[in-house]
Amino acid sequence: MKATRSQALLWIAQRASAAVLGVCVLVHLATIIYAVRGGLSGAEILARTRGNAAWLAFYSLFVLAVTVHAPIGLRAVLGEWLGWRGRSRDLVLLAFAMLLAAMGMRAVFAVFA
């Protein structure tokens, strides 16, 4: 894919993932505030999340949005602050995205299964 085309698509991917993250963070924070009112325990969290497909879908979406959003932002930071551009940067960021996805989904499944 041409650099100009991929850059335009990366831009919209970051915009769209930011919009998703905005909603996800609000739901996440609201849930935390609501859930800790009567004290918080691991058992309480697991009771809410285990086998709950809606929470699984929500946090999977959250992880996906982070996986898309963070490496694109980091791409600009590395380019502008370290002068690191080109293929090596993008490969490292691809690996970073996969790491974020793996760690995020591991956590999601840990409270679902």
Place this chain on the structure above:
Amino acid sequence: MTLLRVSVWRGGAQGAFREYEVPRRESQTVLDVVTHIQRHLDATLAYRYACRVGMCGSCAMTVNGAPRWTCRTHVDKVAVDGRLEVAPLRNLPPIRDLVADMREFFDKWARAKGQFKGGTTRKEDFAHVAPASGPRKLADAAIECIGCGVCHAACDVVAWNPDYLGPAALNRAWTLVNDERDTAQVERLRAVAGDAGCHSCHTHMSCTDRCPKQLSPTAGIAGLKRATLAAALRGEL
């Protein structure tokens, strides 16, 4: 007589500030101050100006840390405790004293396909562009650029990424994207997309904040992002 203490950059990239004392006058502009130094105190001072009335865009300098058009900047507005510091524009190679090399700045206009490319000849009728049409209004909002380089000097992204086309070149491209007579739309969108183009803009809005003509290159760059996305989805980029 009240005196203004003025630090002026002398030399090229390796120069230093030199102090001058200039008589304070009513309605004095920063360009008046620099001209006084050159005419009465040190004839070797190099600086650039032409029209003195905010039309030509040649007298921009860094005044007390911020890029400004000096011919329309009153000393009253910018002097702090009777002091001024005048330096060449940032983000451009200094040639000597207050003169910055503008070649790269205008080369970027060319790289952003800032040239109008028409598809008709003199034998055909004039194009009729409705003044109230959406694209015409968008072009109108951006067309009054005088090419002074203030936005380019104000832009942090230009400082971080020297290849970045910068607010002025992208603003120029945006006026042409909205010119229904222009026939080089796809080439232009290809030229302004990517790491050196509109996608590097962080929307800091320093260009919009500093533009002496009150234009908003930021708005134009946002428009280019939308236009390049539409072109990418059409498979044209």
